[in-house]
Amino acid sequence: MRLASWNVNSIRQRETHVARWLERVQPDLLFLQEIKCEAPAFPALSFAALGYRAEVVGQKSYNGVAVLSRIPVEVTHRSLPGLPTDDAQARYIEVRAGGITAGGLYLPNGNSGGPEGYAYKLRWMDLLAGHARSLLAAETDLALLGDYNVCPTDADFSPGALSPDDALLRPETRARYRRLVWLGMTDALRAMQPTGKIFTFWDYQSAAWQRDSGLCIDHALLSPRLAERLVSARPDREERGREQPSDHVPIVVEIGDK
DNA sequence: ATGACTGAGCATCTCAGA
Numbered sequence: 001m002r003l004a005s006w007n008v009n010s011i012r013q014r015e016t017h018v019a020r021w022l023e024r025v026q027p028d029l030l031f032l033q034e035i036k037c038e039a040p041a042f043p044a045l046s047f048a049a050l051g052y053r054a055e056v057v058g059q060k061s062y063n064g065v066a067v068l069s070r071i072p073v074e075v076t077h078r079s080l081p082g083l084p085t086d087d088a089q090a091r092y093i094e095v096r097a098g099g100i101t102a103g104g105l106y107l108p109n110g111n112s113g114g115p116e117g118y119a120y121k122l123r124w125m126d127l128l129a130g131h132a133r134s135l136l137a138a139e140t141d142l143a144l145l146g147d148y149n150v151c152p153t154d155a156d157f158s159p160g161a162l163s164p165d166d167a168l169l170r171p172e173t174r175a176r177y178r179r180l181v182w183l184g185m186t187d188a189l190r191a192m193q194p195t196g197k198i199f200t201f202w203d204y205q206s207a208a209w210q211r212d213s214g215l216c217i218d219h220a221l222l223s224p225r226l227a228e229r230l231v232s233a234r235p236d237r238e239e240r241g242r243e244q245p246s247d248h249v250p251i252v253v254e255i256g257d258k
Numbered sequence: 259a260t261g262a263c264t265g266a267g268c269a270t271c272t273c274a275g276a
Contacts, residue, residue, distance in 0.1 A: 009275080010265055034275085036266065061266050062274070112274060149276075168276065203276065204263035215276070247264080247275080
């Protein structure tokens, strides 16, 4: 089973990038973040032509997540369980597919909106950990993948790419990411490459891509039994070199058969 | 010293991204 995640920074700007990538990589599930549109504006037809159906949790202008699948899926959640029902931010979608549960997430950045904005990020991470804990308690084969907006360690960003007090690397942020890992989840990218640089994002500014000044903020966490089936996990850096790319590249995780 | 990126939207500027 091939799982993937990609923050596309507007699906309408990246429609052809995504279509070509689906043809090239052929994932079973592709989770998308920052689609930046409501469901009716999602270009579902061009993906349907390639054999992928879309489940969309849309939002105008900001955020927005979706999943494209070439296998049957049942949507289990369209928002993170535990958030207030009036929370309008489209950041979570979860499906059952191919015998596993897979959540696609777009975690709040936390640098905007002052102290409230950062508190929202931490609250979101607390709820994510609580949700993961209950799924794992029920022996669910679980994958949580997406744009976490967290650099877990100092190996996960280039020197100078972030200010020292950035919300992506504050101790409170990292502690909450570790709490997720300590539930028994395996960071698939790091399991495949324990040391050295792994980047999934390069800023559009300051020639960050040309200088390879990047961040590792897109992650795939796997429950214990899925981790045992892990075959490969990698960011697809090729996509960052294209014309008018997203600032993030896709991550691809291969899970072997049971 | 200067300029310095991208996307969306009740837009020619502001907000957000990270």
